[in-house]
Amino acid sequence: MRLTVQTDYALRALMFLAVNGGQHRIDDIAAHYAVSKNHMMKVAQRLVGEGFVASVRGRGGGLVLARPPESINLGTVVRRLEGISQFVECFDLELNSCRVTGNCGLKHALAGGGEAFMKHLDGFTLADLVRNRAAFLQVA
DSSP: OEEEEEEHHHHHHHHHHHHHHHOOOOHHHHHHHHHOHHHHHHHHHHHHHHTTEEEETTOOOEEEESSSSSGBBBBHHHHHOOOOSSSSSOTTTTTTTTTTGGGGGGHHHHHHHHHHHHHHHHTTTHHTTTTTTHHHHOOO
16 A cells, blocks of 8 residues: 555654644745645645644744644544545445456455554554654754
8 A cells, every 4th residue: 555645745744743843834844855835735735624733824824733743643644634445446336337346355355454554553643653753853
């Protein structure tokens, strides 16, 4: 499984905010990860929309974590940003046009794998991802 680029940068933005504390401009986060400001703005909008960060408007505005890092669950973030429940076409009964759906075990195999993956991520919080803050700051 591979996360989308948007989810990858969303997780990086959350880690940046958790380690650096306070409020930071989207420009600063984008520059830090060498990603375009436009892309990071889309990521930020999604994070705000999902309630993981708050947006502060105005001259000194930016992004700030909406909750403490200990209360932001990694599995929840990935579920909300990825739509994991739709690995392949046959997971969506309305859009499924696969001819072998009734005779294929792929859906069951993928569903079990997805559930195991998400259960594993549920065991981590944002705080767990940046436990060694000093080391993270040196390379971040």
